[in-house]
Amino acid sequence: MERPIIRRKVLRFLFWALLLYTALSTTVVWAIQFGFIAVPPRAAVVAGPAKNTSSAAPSLSEVAFSEQFAREYLLWTHGKEESRAERLKLFWKPNLDVQGGLDFSKAGWDSYARNVDVWSIKDRPDQSGIKDVTIYAETILTNVNNPKEEKRVDRYLVVPIKKAGDSYIVVDIPHFIAPPVATVQDQSGDEPDQDQGEMVNDSTRRQVETFMKSFWKVYTTGEPNEIAYFRKDGQPASGLTGIMGFVDLKNLAVYRKDDTYHAECDVTLQDLASGAQLNYHYDFDLVQVGDRWYVSRMGQGEV
Incomplete structure (x- = not known):
């Protein structure tokens, strides 16, 4: 007799507990609905395309292509220019110099890159789709006449690349630059005016030629303050x-x-490190x- 009584009490308790829970839940829902109980706002979810946060970040393919090219470009062996051209032809856009502006006829040092990193x-x-990739390379030069003589040369190389299908191409001759310095202003300035104007007379052209040759001599031998003497803004610059x-200087x-x-x-x-000549x-x-x-x-560059 005792067990049925206990069972009825338990069932009665559960029934009233369920009834009370339902009443409270309904009351709370209606209170929220009519604003009697405040709830913290939830973050709004806006439908639409995801924000592109990677536009300023280089892609792995850009980095891989540029570093691979730099390794091939900085690898040369005296007397094996043809094999170098064969390796590089996969990277160039049509009609670019197969040696990338390098002339090895007077080079006294062979070269290879030990470490290459995109800077x-x-x-x-100009919305051309071209990207200028600056690459740091630790190169090792070997004396052509004495293979046991080596030296390390750190270089900074600018490589202009452009998307081409699933890969990239190098669209202009790469060029070496001075190591980046935070305090030096960018020398490139604004983009050139596409409307060049009228050809000058022979007298003015000779003046410009004399000036340009003086500029290049100082740009390749002078200190930043000496180079500033040739700049309109008067700012020191690394040459x-x-x-x-x-x-x-020609043409x-x-x-x-x-x-x-x-x-x-x-x-x-x-x-100066290898003796190779470059045409820019x-x-x-x-x-x-x-x-x-x-x-x-x-x-x-010509691009």
């Missing part, structure tokens, strides 16, 4: 001192538009103040 990747502001030597063309002169030229430089195409914006000439913008 920075910058989109060009190629200790990195490249000036050999020759100079000078145009004038208003008070600005636009000059294009081919410049031959010599890599440069363009400048110049201004004349009295009988003095100044560089207001300097750019490298």
